[in-house]
Amino acid sequence: MREGTAALIRREDYVAPAYWIRTVDLTFDLDPAKTLVTSKMKVERNAAVPHGPLRLHGEELNLLRVLIDGESVSFRQEGHELIIESAPDADFSLEIRNTCAPEKNTSLSGLYTSGGGFFTQCEAEGFRRITYFLDRPDVMAVYTVTLRADKAKYPVLLSNGNLLETADLDNGRHLAKWHDPFPKPSYLFALVAADLVSREQRIRTRAGKDHLLQVYVRRGDLEKTEHAMNSLVASIVWDEARFGLPLDLERFMVVGVSDFNMGAMENKGLNIFNTSALLASPATATDADFSRIESIVAHEYFHNWTGNRVTCRDWFQLSLKEGLTVFRDQEFSMDMAATPSARAVCRIQDVRQLRAVQFPEDSGAMAHPVRPDSYVEINNFYTPTVYEKGSEVVRMYQTLVGRKGFEAGIKLYFERHDGQAVTCDDFAAAIADANPGSALSTRLEAFKRWYAQSGTPRVQARGSYDAAAQTFTLTLKQHNPATAGQPGKLPQVIPVTMGLLSREGQVLPLQLQGEAAPVGTERVLVLDEAEQTFVFTGVATEPVPSLLRGFSAPVVLDDGLSDAELLVLLKHDADAFNRWEASQRLALNRILQAVRTGEALVLDTDYLEAMRAVLRDPQLDAAFKELALTLPGEGYVAEQLDVVDPQEIHAAVEAAYQQLAAALADDWAAAYEAHQVKAGYEPSPVQSGQRALANLALSMLVLHATRTGDTVWPGRAYQRFKDATNMTERLGALAALVNAHAELAEPALQRFHALFKHEALVVDKWFALQARASEDGGKTFARVKQLLQHPDFTLKNPNRARSLLASLCMFNPAAFHRSDAAGYVLWAEQVLLLDGINPQLAGRVARAMDRWTVLAEPYRSAAREAIARVAAKPELSNDVREIVERALA
Numbered sequence: 001m002r003e004g005t006a007a008l009i010r011r012e013d014y015v016a017p018a019y020w021i022r023t024v025d026l027t028f029d030l031d032p033a034k035t036l037v038t039s040k041m042k043v044e045r046n047a048a049v050p051h052g053p054l055r056l057h058g059e060e061l062n063l064l065r066v067l068i069d070g071e072s073v074s075f076r077q078e079g080h081e082l083i084i085e086s087a088p089d090a091d092f093s094l095e096i097r098n099t100c101a102p103e104k105n106t107s108l109s110g111l112y113t114s115g116g117g118f119f120t121q122c123e124a125e126g127f128r129r130i131t132y133f134l135d136r137p138d139v140m141a142v143y144t145v146t147l148r149a150d151k152a153k154y155p156v157l158l159s160n161g162n163l164l165e166t167a168d169l170d171n172g173r174h175l176a177k178w179h180d181p182f183p184k185p186s187y188l189f190a191l192v193a194a195d196l197v198s199r200e201q202r203i204r205t206r207a208g209k210d211h212l213l214q215v216y217v218r219r220g221d222l223e224k225t226e227h228a229m230n231s232l233v234a235s236i237v238w239d240e241a242r243f244g245l246p247l248d249l250e251r252f253m254v255v256g257v258s259d260f261n262m263g264a265m266e267n268k269g270l271n272i273f274n275t276s277a278l279l280a281s282p283a284t285a286t287d288a289d290f291s292r293i294e295s296i297v298a299h300e301y302f303h304n305w306t307g308n309r310v311t312c313r314d315w316f317q318l319s320l321k322e323g324l325t326v327f328r329d330q331e332f333s334m335d336m337a338a339t340p341s342a343r344a345v346c347r348i349q350d351v352r353q354l355r356a357v358q359f360p361e362d363s364g365a366m367a368h369p370v371r372p373d374s375y376v377e378i379n380n381f382y383t384p385t386v387y388e389k390g391s392e393v394v395r396m397y398q399t400l401v402g403r404k405g406f407e408a409g410i411k412l413y414f415e416r417h418d419g420q421a422v423t424c425d426d427f428a429a430a431i432a433d434a435n436p437g438s439a440l441s442t443r444l445e446a447f448k449r450w451y452a453q454s455g456t457p458r459v460q461a462r463g464s465y466d467a468a469a470q471t472f473t474l475t476l477k478q479h480n481p482a483t484a485g486q487p488g489k490l491p492q493v494i495p496v497t498m499g500l501l502s503r504e505g506q507v508l509p510l511q512l513q514g515e516a517a518p519v520g521t522e523r524v525l526v527l528d529e530a531e532q533t534f535v536f537t538g539v540a541t542e543p544v545p546s547l548l549r550g551f552s553a554p555v556v557l558d559d560g561l562s563d564a565e566l567l568v569l570l571k572h573d574a575d576a577f578n579r580w581e582a583s584q585r586l587a588l589n590r591i592l593q594a595v596r597t598g599e600a601l602v603l604d605t606d607y608l609e610a611m612r613a614v615l616r617d618p619q620l621d622a623a624f625k626e627l628a629l630t631l632p633g634e635g636y637v638a639e640q641l642d643v644v645d646p647q648e649i650h651a652a653v654e655a656a657y658q659q660l661a662a663a664l665a666d667d668w669a670a671a672y673e674a675h676q677v678k679a680g681y682e683p684s685p686v687q688s689g690q691r692a693l694a695n696l697a698l699s700m701l702v703l704h705a706t707r708t709g710d711t712v713w714p715g716r717a718y719q720r721f722k723d724a725t726n727m728t729e730r731l732g733a734l735a736a737l738v739n740a741h742a743e744l745a746e747p748a749l750q751r752f753h754a755l756f757k758h759e760a761l762v763v764d765k766w767f768a769l770q771a772r773a774s775e776d777g778g779k780t781f782a783r784v785k786q787l788l789q790h791p792d793f794t795l796k797n798p799n800r801a802r803s804l805l806a807s808l809c810m811f812n813p814a815a816f817h818r819s820d821a822a823g824y825v826l827w828a829e830q831v832l833l834l835d836g837i838n839p840q841l842a843g844r845v846a847r848a849m850d851r852w853t854v855l856a857e858p859y860r861s862a863a864r865e866a867i868a869r870v871a872a873k874p875e876l877s878n879d880v881r882e883i884v885e886r887a888l889a
């Protein structure tokens with residue numbers, strides 16, 4: 001745990017380093033208790049900045065010696081810095097020896113042990129926990145790494161780049177020497193020493209070069225790596241085809257580890273993955289897992305260019321690599337989806353995720369711009385804003401300059417910056433310069449407010465039709481509410497992709513005043529002032545506007561459309577995203593009405609019939625139906641309200657589900673029967689759509705049955721649970737029983753645990769399912785308390801800790817926010833416990849309280865008290881302290 005009060009680091013204080021490290025030769029004598037690290041560096045003074053001491057970062061290290069040009073040199077240690085005042089002016093060699101203690105490293109940052117092997121995680125500032133270094137992304141060096149370890153325990157020794165040499169040593173030890181020809185920042189360094197096996201594949205890229213791909217996992221997990229390997233090959237092919245970016249390494253390695261703080265890490269040539277983001281078999285992983293693995297494998301691979309070949313100058317520029325790489329992995333998933341409808345499903349899922357996690361962040365205590373201005377602990381800024389909103393910003397570049405223009409911009413970006421550490425401004429300039437005169441280039445400075453202003457802009461759209469003049473006047477207004485630390489905002493550049501439909505659902509041609517002829521049936525309006533008016537001419541009939549198609553900007557849209565107009569969009573819009581959006585708005589309107597008035601929720605016939613029509617529509621894909629028929633999440637409903645009572649929201653959403661289940665009972669049964677997948681398991685969009693809809697139908701049928709006392713559907717669900725041949729169906733059936741609180745839930749849960757107790761990733765699902773179960777009079781919360789004592793539960797493994805704590809505190813508002821404050825007491829207790837083990841993870845769980853100020857009483861006061869209790873602990877990590885102090889600010 002870090003001590004003391006930590007300094008605020010500000011973007012505007014950036015200065016280039018006083019020294020460069022050009023090469024580094026590292027030798028590791030690996031031992032779990034005490035690993036010896038020898039680092040030999042070639043160092044150069046940076047003539048561009050004033051002469052100063054050499055200050056190296058180091059944390060939790062035991063320093064043995066420091067030599068400059070082979071001679072010992074005087075130095076001092078201050079906090080986490082090693083300072084050498086008398087470094088030479090001319091280039092010099094610097095040798096440092098230190099030890100570290102991998103097995104004591106429960107933070108999983110730096111060098112640590114997991115499952116009897118050694119692994120590293122260096123982003124953002126983990127390298128300084130391995131050896132003293134200029135641990136900042138603008139210092140790029142060429143690494144040569146020698147690993148020495150016991151051969152029987154650690155037969156596989158890996159590091160970045162190419163293998164130069166292996167040899168046997170005395171005492172049963174062996175050695176491997178690696179060299180990475182690409183200069184890289186320290187955060188991309190990695191090593192692995194463990195007893196692993198690998199799946200291998202050779203591929204030839206377009207240039208005719210051969211490459212070796214390897215996926216390393218624990219013995220026994222090999223058959224679960226096929227999907228990851230296929231995803232890697234598909235990613236390599238896609239990046240060459242779409243962006244002309246080839247694999248630049250002879251060997252590309254991926255390694256799975258079960259103790260890992262995040263999804264995965266893009267270390268050059270040696271990606272390290274949380275096993276949850278790597279391993280999949282039909283029996284143990286769901287369709288959602290398969291698709292998550294595909295996108296994370298792609299994400300890490302795409303970083304090889306966007307992140308590694310061109311990296312970030314400083315951590316404030318994190319979105320330069322993350323926003324761009326999320327955009328690339330989202331585009332990849334959409335391209336892999338093949339059909340237009342499957343592409344829309346991808347987009348809907350991405351937007352749903354953005355709204356569920358990034359929108360609340362942007363209006364809460366931790367609101368920050370895509371390019372933050374300051375931080376205490378950089379680990380707290382690996383956020384949905386930097387990643388997902390950052391990706392939306394990149395998507396808007398593409399919308400403003402077109403797909404070809406964007407590709408040209410990316411080309412120019414690499415021509416200018418390959419091998420450099422750069423800023424978001426450099427990226428913006430490249431895209432704009434490649435597209436002179438475009439809607440982007442003419443507004444570049446204003447566009448860049450997306451990097452500087454936090455908060456989700458509100459866009460209000462109102463249309464008026466003049467039948468005599470045959471004009472439709474659309475007025476768009478924007479407003480970005482005040483957010484933490486940002487009271488006033490300037491207008492942003494908001495691309496609004498749109499079309500017009502007749503009331504009968506026909507597409508209408510689009511001609512703006514002043515234009516000689518209509519220009520297609522879909523276009524992008526650019527809103528860049530507080531208020532703008534667009535007049536469409538030649539509009540023969542009163543239209544229904546379809547705005548923000550494909551979610552063309554990360555804003556909240558108030559289009560003022562009536563239910564009747566939403567129903568037109570739901571049925572006829574050419575844009576599948578907006579059809580889905582209409583379904584959600586119809587549901588949201590009804591839920592909000594109930595919550596705001598305190599009246600019981602009643603789903604009217606219009607809504608129910610519209611949903612029945614969706615369910616029965618032979619033209620619609622199952623995946624789309626499932627998304628349209630799933631109600632907005634409780635968190636998203638909460639986002640629409642100024643004062644939030646999580647219990648009232650839960651009651652309204654539950655009532656809506658029950659009524660949807662009851663009113664459409666026969667259709668649900670028909671949909672369930674019609675969407676049984678008979679063919680062998682494939683995680684394809686078609687099959688997973690069918691399974692998703694069948695699972696939703698089953699959950700509706702079981703829910704309805706438990707209310708009416710019918711035992712047939714719970715019985716069928718139990719049977720399906722028992723007989724399922726894949727995890728998607730098995731977990732779907734189990735969830736249907738658990739969420740409906742069916743009697744058969746208990747035996748099913750027990751059976752599930754017995755079946756999978758040796759599959760850690762499945763046990764995580766078992767915990768998560770129970771912690772996310774629909775709350776029913778406190779039963780779910782009581783269950784979580786019990787599960788904290790379960791022999792399989794531990795805070796030391798991040799996946800396991802998250803499966804219970806994040807599931808309860810962040811994804812189950814009704815179970816967490818209790819009038820007796822017991823949820824907050826549990827939160828405070830567990831955050832403090834976790835902070836002593838893994839501050840990064842503790843910081844993440846701490847964020848469950850980000851939005852406490854909007855809670856209704858008695859939740860609000862109780863939440864405040866719990867946060868204050870955590871903040872009062874003198875020995876908090878920077879991670880947790882920054883979160884709780886911002887919450888209380």
Ligand code: 0A1
Binds near residue numbers: 261382
């Ligand atoms: N760069 C990785 C995410 C990552 C960040 C930090 C980590 O440890 C503190 C680990 C991974 C990515 O975007 O995939």
Ligand code: ZN
Binds near residue numbers: 321322
């Ligand atoms: Zn990333």
